[in-house]
Amino acid sequence: MSKKIEIEKKVLSENDRIAAEIRKELKKRRIVSLNLVSSPGSGKTSLLEKTLAALKNEIRMALIAGDVQTENDANRLINAGGEAVRPIVTGGACHLDARMAEKAIASINLEGIELLFIENVGNLVCPSSYDLGEDMKVALISTTEGDDKPLKYPAMFRRASVIVINKIDLLGLSDFDMAKVKKNALQINGGLKIFEISCRTGDGLNEWYNWLRSLTGRQ
């Protein structure tokens, strides 16, 4: 005699519960939070280094750098002038989850912080399932990757609010087609805001900075 028992529970309900708590706390403190996702090497840490150098005297930022094994990225952010920087070493896990984020956030003095960046582990698949309580996911793609990235990772590009196309200094060196990548991305998510930048030359970064200023109530 077999017996069927209804459960009806979200597998990630515990993650979602913690993410909701984080969101509530950040909202209460009026902190805007951005979860940066990309494949390894697209330029997440580089973009944060540039952002710190340009805006650290203007916007008070906290930064969390997730990595599978090392604290290298966190150290780069400290060297770039980050005052509230925390590493999360996942010890093999291919994504950050809300519990890890909660722990890192709890170790930061949030008084006066206006903008929180979370650099996720380099991976466009796994982090898409985990809400960290952020306001927006920002997905980076670089021009050295395929322009079909959005089509390969629709779950991530659908959940992202913003895409940053980095390394435009290298356009023309590969067959990366800017128009095509934008079309592919907008087909998955017509509401995406798109930046085209180079962390090497600084091209396009002013638009990014201005957007961060507007997010934090400036201009």
Add this chain to the structure above:
Amino acid sequence: MHELRIAESIVQSVLEEMARQNLHSIKTIGLRIGALSGVNIDSLRFGFESIVPETALAHARLQVEEVAVQGECRHCGKNFEVNEFIFVCPHCFSTDMAIKTGQELDLVYIEAE
């Protein structure tokens, strides 16, 4: 491969439920997985099979209901299926829509022997 973590969460939830209901062996675990969940079903099965042999779920089978992506257009109000991840309303071509289904990652039921 976050599917291994997902499999671990499923196993943990099922074991808790078994303890609550005083069950000893499970035949089927029913899941509902949306095409936009970010979970690969084959990887999930692989992850599940790699962790259950030593547990009370050693003979359990995953029964997966796959859910397609359904959108509701915020412009014309019509419902439609999103095919091949093209998120455009087929009626009015708006890209402004609510996702009605397709994001599920649910533990739906268990069936005891």
